[in-house]
Amino acid sequence: MTNFVELSIAKAINAGIRKAMQDNSKVLVFGEDVARLGGVFRVTEGLLDEFGDKRIFNSPIAESGIIGTAIGLAMRGYSPVAEIQFDGFIYPAFDQIVSQLAKLTNRSEGFVDMPVVIRVPFGGGIGAVEHHSESPEAYFAHTAGLRVISPSNANDAYWMIQQAIKSRDPVLFFEPKRRYWQKGQVNLDEPPQDMHSGRILRAGTDVTIATYGPMVVTALQAAEIAASEGRSIEVIDMRSMSPIDFGLIVESVRRTGRLVVAHEASTFVSISSEVAAKITELAFYHLEAPVLRVGGFDVPYPAAKLEEKFLPDADRILEAVDRVMAY
Amino acid sequence: MTASEKDIPMVQLLSPEGDFSVPSEYAGYAEFIKELREEDFLKFYRDMARIRRFDNEATALQRQGQMGLWVPAVGQEAAQIGSGHAVGPNDHIFPSYREHGVAITHGVDLMSIIKMFRGVNHGGWNPEETRFHLYAIVLGTQVLHATGYAMGLNFDGKVGTGNKDEDLAVITYFGDGSTAEGDVSEAFLFAATHKTPQVFFCQNNQWAISSQVESQTTVPLYLRGDGFGVPGIRVDGNDVLACYAVTKKHMDDARAGLGPSMIEAFTYRMGAHTTSDDPSKYRDETEYEMWKSRDPITRFEKFLRKQGIGDEFFAEVEAAGDQLATEIREATFALQEPSIESMFNHVYSEPHPLITEQLAWLKGYEASMGGHEGAPATEGDVNYGGAR
Numbered sequence: 057m058t059n060f061v062e063l064s065i066a067k068a069i070n071a072g073i074r075k076a077m078q079d080n081s082k083v084l085v086f087g088e089d090v091a092r093l094g095g096v097f098r099v100t101e102g103l104l105d106e107f108g109d110k111r112i113f114n115s116p117i118a119e120s121g122i123i124g125t126a127i128g129l130a131m132r133g134y135s136p137v138a139e140i141q142f143d144g145f146i147y148p149a150f151d152q153i154v155s156q157l158a159k160l161t162n163r164s165e166g167f168v169d170m171p172v173v174i175r176v177p178f179g180g181g182i183g184a185v186e187h188h189s190e191s192p193e194a195y196f197a198h199t200a201g202l203r204v205i206s207p208s209n210a211n212d213a214y215w216m217i218q219q220a221i222k223s224r225d226p227v228l229f230f231e232p233k234r235r236y237w238q239k240g241q242v243n244l245d246e247p248p249q250d251m252h253s254g255r256i257l258r259a260g261t262d263v264t265i266a267t268y269g270p271m272v273v274t275a276l277q278a279a280e281i282a283a284s285e286g287r288s289i290e291v292i293d294m295r296s297m298s299p300i301d302f303g304l305i306v307e308s309v310r311r312t313g314r315l316v317v318a319h320e321a322s323t324f325v326s327i328s329s330e331v332a333a334k335i336t337e338l339a340f341y342h343l344e345a346p347v348l349r350v351g352g353f354d355v356p357y358p359a360a361k362l363e364e365k366f367l368p369d370a371d372r373i374l375e376a377v378d379r380v381m382a383y
Numbered sequence: 384m385t386a387s388e389k390d391i392p393m394v395q396l397l398s399p400e401g402d403f404s405v406p407s408e409y410a411g412y413a414e415f416i417k418e419l420r421e422e423d424f425l426k427f428y429r430d431m432a433r434i435r436r437f438d439n440e441a442t443a444l445q446r447q448g449q450m451g452l453w454v455p456a457v458g459q460e461a462a463q464i465g466s467g468h469a470v471g472p473n474d475h476i477f478p479s480y481r482e483h484g485v486a487i488t489h490g491v492d493l494m495s496i497i498k499m500f501r502g503v504n505h506g507g508w509n510p511e512e513t514r515f516h517l518y519a520i521v522l523g524t525q526v527l528h529a530t531g532y533a534m535g536l537n538f539d540g541k542v543g544t545g546n547k548d549e550d551l552a553v554i555t556y557f558g559d560g561s562t563a564e565g566d567v568s569e570a571f572l573f574a575a576t577h578k579t580p581q582v583f584f585c586q587n588n589q590w591a592i593s594s595q596v597e598s599q600t601t602v603p604l605y606l607r608g609d610g611f612g613v614p615g616i617r618v619d620g621n622d623v624l625a626c627y628a629v630t631k632k633h634m635d636d637a638r639a640g641l642g643p644s645m646i647e648a649f650t651y652r653m654g655a656h657t658t659s660d661d662p663s664k665y666r667d668e669t670e671y672e673m674w675k676s677r678d679p680i681t682r683f684e685k686f687l688r689k690q691g692i693g694d695e696f697f698a699e700v701e702a703a704g705d706q707l708a709t710e711i712r713e714a715t716f717a718l719q720e721p722s723i724e725s726m727f728n729h730v731y732s733e734p735h736p737l738i739t740e741q742l743a744w745l746k747g748y749e750a751s752m753g754g755h756e757g758a759p760a761t762e763g764d765v766n767y768g769g770a771r
């Protein structure tokens with residue numbers, strides 16, 4: 057008998073971290089306000105009472121310090137799970153992430169590994185002030201040595217956080233903050249798949265939409281609307297932005313011949329740029345149309361009153377679907 | 384008294400009962416109070432009461448869905464109004480995001496602040512005109528900007544010329560939690576080595592969201608700059624006269640070329656961190672009660688009443704507060720929604736092809752969506768197809 061529970065994405069991540077902390081006494085959780093408060097999104101709520109302040113503690117408000125000390129702790133045999141409070145506050149830690157964390161395994165020729173997880177609530181749609189709605193995943197996917205993933209539903213959230221913690225490599229774990237309260241069934245017994253493979257969430261024959269994180273729900277909505285108009289859309293949850301499961305996308309595009317890639321991040325030099333280039337290379341003879349990208353505009357994330365104009369919605373995805381269908 | 388208060392010298396000129404007295408070691412600071420006239424005292428009170436009324440109105444507007452977020456400064460009025468009035472009219476101020484009180488001492492239109500937290504724009508005021516620079520949400524970043532600006536004043540020969548009307552200084556505001564950011568330490572070092580005309584004004588309001596100041600530092604914060612060469616002093620942040628006097632002295636010294644210094648204003652965040660925060664999750668009600676007895680506005684009222692200021696004045700201030708609240712409310716309701724163009728404007732100072740292309744695309748797209756303009760499709764309410 058399989059155990060299923062219904063959890064929100066936030067609670068599923070919480071349960072996943074709890075499980076990882078129970079399974080491995082070397083797992084430590086730290087970051088700004090994660091302990092008593094449980095983080096500003098309550099993702100780590102209750103862990104302090106269960107594990108005590110040697111396993112979960114508040115750090116000073118110093119992101120470079122958070123990641124720098126995570127590196128030292130990893131060298132000492134710990135598995136740090138560091139929280140960056142919001143996407144826009146990861147940049148003070150940029151050097152520690154891209155020049156230190158990402159490179160230590162390579163520089164030590166494998167003598168040092170870096171089982172560090174950096175949890176980052178990311179993306180917009182919550183009406184926040186500046187620096188609280190960004191999608192910085194491409195910076196990290198661009199850096200060799202880092203793994204970059206994002207769950208789109210509670211079951212993946214529960215399992216992918218555990219897989220990330222088990223990984224001997226550094227993992228950037230992007231949490232779709234506007235979907236934190238979206239509920240779903242979680243299978244407590246068996247992981248759905250590994251953390252880097254993508255998944256077809258909806259089968260279709262006319263166009264493939266590949267996306268990840270908070271936009272997965274939006275893509276599914278677009279597919280639903282398109283279906284009502286007699287168009288069959290396949291939706292792929294990429295789940296991982298580095299590495300990318302190109303095989304799955306190629307296989308889908310072989311059937312549909314058309315691909316739209318969507319995310320909240322600005323499109324210039326983005327994850328979708330990479331997918332477009334690579335799929336053009338791998339599936340050139342199967343494509344009926346150029347690969348189109350749908351994303352945020354190449355402007356700073358705007359003030360809250362404008363974010364609905366900035367963020368792609370189902371309409372914007374369908375506009376691109378129209379264009380690929382027109383070829 | 385909290386643990387961090389014990390045995391730590393702190394400039395206080397007004398007791399919680401509103402009695403003015405000058406400990407001999409702080410006589411130098413008290414000189415600046417002697418220069419003040421009654422109307423200055425009344426101004427301090429008016430501004431503190433005004434900013435609190437504004438703050439409470441902004442919180443109410445947020446609760447009613449008129450603002451995305453509000454960041455209350457309740458409890459910190461003395462630190463902000465006292466220090467703000469000590470800053471010269473041509474000096475420059477680099478705030479964090481809670482300095483609404485400092486803003487009114489420099490004539491910043493309060494609606495600019497409302498607009499930002501309503502989600503209309505990211506600031507958009509002209510810092511060269513107000514001398515009050517943009518709010519900084521990424522903690523500690525503004526402290527380095529202030530230091531760079533102050534270095535520029537040095538290079539421009541605007542410091543220590545002996546001409547009081549010409550010399551300039553910079554003040555920067557940051558919280559106790561922000562002192563942890565590397566940027567703040569780096570700023571101390573740049574400031575000390577360049578001997579910048581600058582005051583580092585740290586409002587220690589005891590909390591950084593849910594982190595108590597004791598968990599962020601083991602040494603009192605006013606000592607933080609010492610090792611870098613920036614001497615510090617602690618002032619009672621709920622005593623508007625002490626905040627004024629200490630800031631005045633240190634800004635004067637900075638302008639005169641005596642170099643940077645740090646002021647730790649010991650105060651309390653009486654409200655939540657922001658309207659998204661629930662302090663009952665992490666802090667004790669009794670602590671609030673203790674600090675309420677030190678309320679900076681009540682304290683100053685007691686002082687003024689002892690000087691013979693009567694009910695009439697306080698009634699007038701209250702009425703002015705009501706008037707302000709009404710004005711702010713009406714102006715908030717009257718705010719225009721930002722245009723699509725405003726999202727693409729000023730991304731660069733010079734034309735950029737990607738911006739031009741994407742703005743044109745979005746305009747065409749919006750036009751093709753017909754009725755959609757002004758009422759963007761939300762996820763639950765997708766109006767797809769009508770326009771196609």
Ligand SMILES: Cc1ncc(C[n+]2csc(CCOP(=O)(O)OP(=O)(O)O)c2C)c(N)n1
Pocket residue numbers: 088117119141145148481520521522557558559560561562588590591592652656
């Ligand atoms: C670089 C950075 N990291 C994290 C945050 C999130 N954050 C916003 S306010 C805050 C606490 C700041 O405390 P303090 O400096 O004491 O100022 P206060 O809010 O109490 O005025 C935190 C952690 C941020 N804004 N910037």
